[in-house]
Amino acid sequence: MDKKELIRNSAIKVIAAEGYHNTTVKMIAQKAEIAVGTIYNYFSNKGEILNYIFEVEFNKRIELLQQLKQKNISLKEKIMIFLDKHFADLKANSDTATVLIQESKLPRKHSLEAINNFMNKLPDLLAKIIDQAREKEEIRIVNSQLVANIIFHTIRGVATKVVKDNKLSFTEAKKELLDQIWFGLSK
Amino acid sequence: MDKKELIRNSAIKVIAAEGYHNTTVKMIAQKAEIAVGTIYNYFSNKGEILNYIFEVEFNKRIELLQQLKQKNISLKEKIMIFLDKHFADLKANSDTATVLIQESKLPRKHSLEAINNFMNKLPDLLAKIIDQAREKEEIRIVNSQLVANIIFHTIRGVATKVVKDNKLSFTEAKKELLDQIWFGLSK
Amino acid sequence: MDKKELIRNSAIKVIAAEGYHNTTVKMIAQKAEIAVGTIYNYFSNKGEILNYIFEVEFNKRIELLQQLKQKNISLKEKIMIFLDKHFADLKANSDTATVLIQESKLPRKHSLEAINNFMNKLPDLLAKIIDQAREKEEIRIVNSQLVANIIFHTIRGVATKVVKDNKLSFTEAKKELLDQIWFGLSK
Amino acid sequence: MDKKELIRNSAIKVIAAEGYHNTTVKMIAQKAEIAVGTIYNYFSNKGEILNYIFEVEFNKRIELLQQLKQKNISLKEKIMIFLDKHFADLKANSDTATVLIQESKLPRKHSLEAINNFMNKLPDLLAKIIDQAREKEEIRIVNSQLVANIIFHTIRGVATKVVKDNKLSFTEAKKELLDQIWFGLSK
DNA sequence: TATGAATGAGGGTTCATTCAT
DNA sequence: GATGAATGAACCCTCATTCAT
Incomplete structure (x- = not known):
C-alpha cells in the first residue's frame, strides 16, 4: 500500500470537511491511522x-x-x-x-x-x-x-x-x- | 471618523494581501493604527x-x-x-x-x-x-x-x-x- | 445615595456569583449601573x-x-x-x-x-x-x-x-x- | 520519570506561592523545566x-x-x-x-x-x-x-x-x- | 464628578515541526 | 521507515486602567 497515496486521500477527506486552515497535520495522521512523524517522511511540510x-x-x-x-x-x-x-x-x-x-x-x-x-x-x-x-x-x-x-x-x-x-x-x-x-x- | 469603517478598510487591505488565515488581528490593528483591544470594542472576534x-x-x-x-x-x-x-x-x-x-x-x-x-x-x-x-x-x-x-x-x-x-x-x-x-x- | 456603598454592594453580588478573579470591573459597573471610570473615582484599583x-x-x-x-x-x-x-x-x-x-x-x-x-x-x-x-x-x-x-x-x-x-x-x-x-x- | 507527576508537583509549588489565579501555565512549565506545550500533552487546560x-x-x-x-x-x-x-x-x-x-x-x-x-x-x-x-x-x-x-x-x-x-x-x-x-x- | 472608548501587556492555548528511540 | 512526545513561537482574546470630554 502506497503510503503517500494513503496520506493524500486522508488529507482530502479531512480538508474537505474542515478546510485546509482548520486541518491539523495530526488530524490527517489520525484519519490515515499513522503517526504524525510519518507524514513528514513523505511531505516536507x-x-x-x-x-x-x-x-x-x-x-x-x-x-x-x-x-x-x-x-x-x-x-x-x-x-x-x-x-x-x-x-x-x-x-x-x-x-x-x-x-x-x-x-x-x-x-x-x-x-x-x-x-x-x-x-x-x-x-x-x-x-x-x-x-x-x-x-x-x-x-x-x-x-x-x-x-x-x-x-x-x-x-x-x-x-x-x-x-x-x-x-x-x-x-x-x-x-x-x-x-x-x-x-x-x-x- | 467611524472606527468600525476604519477597521473594515484596514482589514480588507491586509486580508487581500495575506489571506484571512494568515492575517493576525495585530496586523489589522497596525494597519488601522489603533490598539488590538480597540478592534474588540467593535467586533466580538x-x-x-x-x-x-x-x-x-x-x-x-x-x-x-x-x-x-x-x-x-x-x-x-x-x-x-x-x-x-x-x-x-x-x-x-x-x-x-x-x-x-x-x-x-x-x-x-x-x-x-x-x-x-x-x-x-x-x-x-x-x-x-x-x-x-x-x-x-x-x-x-x-x-x-x-x-x-x-x-x-x-x-x-x-x-x-x-x-x-x-x-x-x-x-x-x-x-x-x-x-x-x-x-x-x-x- | 452613597456611591461607594452602591459599588460595594454591587461588587458583593457579582463576586459571590463569579468569584473575585472571574469578576471584571465592568461587571461591577454594570451591576451598579454606573460607568467603569466612576468606580476608579472611589477605589484606586x-x-x-x-x-x-x-x-x-x-x-x-x-x-x-x-x-x-x-x-x-x-x-x-x-x-x-x-x-x-x-x-x-x-x-x-x-x-x-x-x-x-x-x-x-x-x-x-x-x-x-x-x-x-x-x-x-x-x-x-x-x-x-x-x-x-x-x-x-x-x-x-x-x-x-x-x-x-x-x-x-x-x-x-x-x-x-x-x-x-x-x-x-x-x-x-x-x-x-x-x-x-x-x-x-x-x- | 513520569511527566504528569512532574507537572503536578511543579504546579503545586507555584500555586502554593502565587495562588492559582496568579499562576500562569508558563510559570508551571518553567518550574518543571519543560515547554508550555508539553503541559497540554498531559492536561487539556x-x-x-x-x-x-x-x-x-x-x-x-x-x-x-x-x-x-x-x-x-x-x-x-x-x-x-x-x-x-x-x-x-x-x-x-x-x-x-x-x-x-x-x-x-x-x-x-x-x-x-x-x-x-x-x-x-x-x-x-x-x-x-x-x-x-x-x-x-x-x-x-x-x-x-x-x-x-x-x-x-x-x-x-x-x-x-x-x-x-x-x-x-x-x-x-x-x-x-x-x-x-x-x-x-x-x- | 461621571463617562466609556482606547489601550496593550499578558494570559491560555494551538500546532507545525523535530528527533531520539 | 515509523513513531509520538517535546517544543516554543505565535495566535486570539481579555481586561484593569487611563484620560479626554
Whole structure:
C-alpha cells in the first residue's frame, strides 16, 4: 500500500470537511491511522500536502486537455469529452471536488505552485484549444484567454453548486453547462 | 471618523494581501493604527470582521439586484447594468474584490453567515430575475438556478483574472463576459 | 445615595456569583449601573474593592468581639451571642457570606490587608477571650491560639455548608456548633 | 520519570506561592523545566491541573477513610489514625497543604469536580463513620452530617494555622485537635 | 464628578515541526 | 521507515486602567 497515496486521500477527506486552515497535520495522521512523524517522511511540510493534492488533479486534467488538443475533432466534442470525464471524476470523488473548489484561492504571497498551475495553466491550455477552433472558423471571434477563463469558472460554478446541492443531478448540470458554453461560443 | 469603517478598510487591505488565515488581528490593528483591544470594542472576534466585510458587500449587491428585478427593462440590459456597476466597484476597490473572491469558500462547519448569504442569496435572486425573463420569453428554457450559479461564478472568475492580470482590460472583459452570458441564454 | 456603598454592594453580588478573579470591573459597573471610570473615582484599583468588602465586615465583627470581651458573662454565653449575631448576619446577607468564605485565601505575596486582618486579628481577639475564660477557670487548659483558630474555621465551615445546602437549618447548625465547641472546651 | 507527576508537583509549588489565579501555565512549565506545550500533552487546560491536584489528594483520603470505616476499632482510634496520616502528609508536603486550603473555594459556576468531591464526599464519608459509632453508642446523639462538616473544617482550620505559623508544632496541634473533636463528641 | 472608548501587556492555548528511540 | 512526545513561537482574546470630554 502506497503510503503517500494513503496520506493524500486522508488529507482530502479531512480538508474537505474542515478546510485546509482548520486541518491539523495530526488530524490527517489520525484519519490515515499513522503517526504524525510519518507524514513528514513523505511531505516536507503541511503546504506540500495540499500542493500534492492539486498536483495530482492538475496532471489528470492537463493530460486530458493535451490529448484533446491533438485530436482531430470539433471543439464542441472536445468540450463534451472534457465535461464527461471531469464530472465523472467529481461525482466519484466529491471530497476532492470540494477541496479543489474550496482551497483554490491563496493570496500571492502564500501561493502554492500546483494551485497556481491549476488555476492558470489549465485555462491557458484551454485558450490554445479555443484558438485552434477559431482558426478553423468553428466559432466566433473571441478573446481566447478571457473566454477560456470564463469557461473554466463556468465549470467551477456548476461544480460548486452540484457538490453543495444534492438535488441537482450531474447529468442535467452537464447538459445545461454545455449549452451555456457552446451557445456562448458559436457563430 | 467611524472606527468600525476604519477597521473594515484596514482589514480588507491586509486580508487581500495575506489571506484571512494568515492575517493576525495585530496586523489589522497596525494597519488601522489603533490598539488590538480597540478592534474588540467593535467586533466580538476575528471571524466577525470577515463576516462584516461580506455583509457590507452583500448588501450593496442585493440592493442593486432588487432594484434591477423591479425595473421594466430587458434581461440583457439588467445584466449590463449589473456588470457595469460591479466592475466599476471592483476597479475602484480591488482589495475588496480580492477578499470577496479569495475568502468566499469556507467549509460548512466553519462558515460565516454573511459569506453564505453572499454565495447563496445573490445567485438565488439572480435566478428569480432569470425566471422573470423566461416568463416573458426573452430567453430560452434553462434551469435558472444552475444558470444563475454559472453566471455568478463566471463573473467572479473573470473578475479574479482581471484583478490579478493587469494586461486584461476591464472594459474588454466586461464585453466578452456579456456576450458569453447572453449568447448562452438567448433563444 | 452613597456611591461607594452602591459599588460595594454591587461588587458583593457579582463576586459571590463569579468569584473575585472571574469578576471584571465592568461587571461591577454594570451591576451598579454606573460607568467603569466612576468606580476608579472611589477605589484606586480592583483589589481595593475586595479589600473594602472585607474591611467593612471585619470592623463589624471586631467591634462585636471587643464588646463581648469586656462583658462580664461566661464564655459560653459570649460564644452564643457571637454565633447568634454572626448567623443572623449571614442569613440576611448570604452573598456577603459567600464572598467572605470564597475569597479569604490569598497567597502571602498577593494578600490584601483587610483579608489578613479578617483571618488573623479576629482569631487573635477570640484567643484573648478564651484566655480570659481560662484564667477564670471556666474551661480546660488549651492552646488558645490554636483553639481560636479551630473555632473560627469551624464556624466558617459550617456557614459554608449551610449557605450552600438549603436542607440544613441555620438554627440546628447553630445549636450543633455550639455543643461541639463547648464540649470541646469544657472541663 | 513520569511527566504528569512532574507537572503536578511543579504546579503545586507555584500555586502554593502565587495562588492559582496568579499562576500562569508558563510559570508551571518553567518550574518543571519543560515547554508550555508539553503541559497540554498531559492536561487539556489549566483548570485540569488544579483539578488533578485535588483528585490525587482526594483519592488518598477517601481510600484511607474507606479502610477506617471497615476497621473494627473505636471512633476515637479512627480519628487518631486519620489525623496521624493526614498531618504526616501535610508536614511532608506543606505546599500541597497550602494549595488544598487556598484553592478549595470556587464559585459554583466555575467549580471543578475534584474540588467538589474533596469538599463534599470526604465529609459525607466521615458522616457515615460517625453514624456507625453512633449506632454502637460510642458517642452522643448528633447530626452526623453537620458534625462531620464541623470536624472536617476543624481539621482544616488547624492545618491552615500550622501551615502559616511555623511556631506551632504539628504534634501539639494534633493533640489539641483530637481533644477538641473528641470532647465534642463523647457522651 | 461621571463617562466609556482606547489601550496593550499578558494570559491560555494551538500546532507545525523535530528527533531520539 | 515509523513513531509520538517535546517544543516554543505565535495566535486570539481579555481586561484593569487611563484620560479626554
